[in-house]
Amino acid sequence: MDNRNIIMNHYTSSPYKKDFNPDLNYQKIETKSDSCIDHLNIYVKFENNILKDAYFNGEACAIATSSCSILLKNCLNKTVSEIVEYIKNFDNMVNGKDFNLEELKEAIVFKEIVRQGHRKTCAYLPYQGLKKLIDKR
Amino acid sequence: MNIEDFPMLREDLIYLDNGATTFKPQCVIDKITEYYTKYSANAHRGDYDISYKVDQEYENSREIVRKFINARFKEEIIFTSGATESLNMIANGFFGKFIEPDDEILITQTEHASNVLPWFRLVNEKQAKINYIPLDDNHYVTLENVKKAVTPKTKVISLASITNVIGDERPIKEICEFAHQNNIFVVMDGAQSVPHRKTDVIDLDVDFLAFSGHKMCGPTGIGVLYGKKELLEEMEPQNYGGGMNESFDNPNEIYLKELPTRLEAGTPNIAGAIGLGQAIKYLDSIGMKKIEAYEKKLRRYAIEKLINIPYLDIINIESDSGIISFNVDGVFSQDVAYYLNKYKVCVRAGNHCAKILNQETGVLNSLRISLYFYNTESDIDSLVELLSNKEKIVEEML
Numbered sequence: 001m002d003n004r005n006i007i008m009n010h011y012t013s014s015p016y017k018k019d020f021n022p023d024l025n026y027q028k029i030e031t032k033s034d035s036c037i038d039h040l041n042i043y044v045k046f047e048n049n050i051l052k053d054a055y056f057n058g059e060a061c062a063i064a065t066s067s068c069s070i071l072l073k074n075c076l077n078k079t080v081s082e083i084v085e086y087i088k089n090f091d092n093m094v095n096g097k098d099f100n101l102e103e104l105k106e107a108i109v110f111k112e113i114v115r116q117g118h119r120k121t122c123a124y125l126p127y128q129g130l131k132k133l134i135d136k137r
Numbered sequence: 138m139n140i141e142d143f144p145m146l147r148e149d150l151i152y153l154d155n156g157a158t159t160f161k162p163q164c165v166i167d168k169i170t171e172y173y174t175k176y177s178a179n180a181h182r183g184d185y186d187i188s189y190k191v192d193q194e195y196e197n198s199r200e201i202v203r204k205f206i207n208a209r210f211k212e213e214i215i216f217t218s219g220a221t222e223s224l225n226m227i228a229n230g231f232f233g234k235f236i237e238p239d240d241e242i243l244i245t246q247t248e249h250a251s252n253v254l255p256w257f258r259l260v261n262e263k264q265a266k267i268n269y270i271p272l273d274d275n276h277y278v279t280l281e282n283v284k285k286a287v288t289p290k291t292k293v294i295s296l297a298s299i300t301n302v303i304g305d306e307r308p309i310k311e312i313c314e315f316a317h318q319n320n321i322f323v324v325m326d327g328a329q330s331v332p333h334r335k336t337d338v339i340d341l342d343v344d345f346l347a348f349s350g351h352k353m354c355g356p357t358g359i360g361v362l363y364g365k366k367e368l369l370e371e372m373e374p375q376n377y378g379g380g381m382n383e384s385f386d387n388p389n390e391i392y393l394k395e396l397p398t399r400l401e402a403g404t405p406n407i408a409g410a411i412g413l414g415q416a417i418k419y420l421d422s423i424g425m426k427k428i429e430a431y432e433k434k435l436r437r438y439a440i441e442k443l444i445n446i447p448y449l450d451i452i453n454i455e456s457d458s459g460i461i462s463f464n465v466d467g468v469f470s471q472d473v474a475y476y477l478n479k480y481k482v483c484v485r486a487g488n489h490c491a492k493i494l495n496q497e498t499g500v501l502n503s504l505r506i507s508l509y510f511y512n513t514e515s516d517i518d519s520l521v522e523l524l525s526n527k528e529k530i531v532e533e534m535l
Contacts, residue, residue: 037486037502060469063535119475
């Protein structure tokens, strides 16, 4: 599948985009862009420091939405420290530093797109949210 | 019209975000440069020629603004950083002194954040109340609905004269007449109207008016607070410091200067004020009536074309300002804006700082084009052509 299709699939039919479920009692992080209208809510459940389940909702563009979907997909069943490493790796990619290609899996689709400055903020928004949540822990 | 006056219009782009800010004509840029290169001194230091020149230019701008909105006195014109600061000064500096618990402030759900949050803060501090004027089916304010929303507790009605998403023009004059009969003050947020319409504060009889320079060909960081002189006399300065005091010896003996200086503490935005004066001279040279007529005609032209695109949901077909808000069915507004940006068309996606508007319209976000007199039918044609192919929008939005 080419990059465009990966992004569009995650944008239009992400298995992680769900309506809020109050019964689940997950930790929530709300992440909003300063420069545009992207607004995502991410809900996570950690067990023994491992991300066991996660979903998101909100109003955001194709890039922010698909990036959030891929982020959650890639982080499920990872430990907190593995997630921190993963986020750092993504951060390196979007900022043009050395990064581990294999670890990023589908998130690699954003490698070129983030060269459009304003799109970088969109792709990074869910990472910023999850990072904030982990920092709080 | 007047495209040749704007250096930015020589760039390869179509700018349709004039509700956010406007381009500057060369004469405004030159005027600012003149201040920084020929008489770059501080104001109120008339001991030497170039500072005297600053005072003359700065006060001349105040006089230009006075004439432009037909205020009675120069003292009624206070330079601020923009409409936001003006509205905060009105809410805190004036109404902060008079609002009591249970008093009511009347606004609408289509106001810009700058005409909502200062009031929210005030009611929180004073245990007062915010009420909303119900809007009609087009999300318009009618005098009848104002009358219905007013109670004996209503102290102030604060409204944009033209809203920044719906673009409707409110019957401010009629509202003032009714409000004053009932001892209610009226605040007008003129950020989206003063640049586009002739504004006459005497005819409208508004108590306060706020607007920004950068939305009317002036520099950023300069705006105006107009208030009736007797009301401004009562306003508590939000900033204390240099320039605004007569003398002070101890905390109990602070003597302040007269209006307008009393409300302009610190070194003012001299270049901004002088630039705004030049911008107003420029707008006057074209004529506000001509600007209004041109924009209305261009809007009609745009609506006639946009309405033919079946998947376009236009939120404000009826309004007659230069603001058109719409969505492309099934495509997030920001993605459409990114697509248009690829073709150098600048439009705004979002809630446009009117975050409680969605309670009224049910639409969370939208695309907004906002026209000015330097936009052309050709700009509209390019936009319409780009929006006329939905497959292309979806294909190229990433």
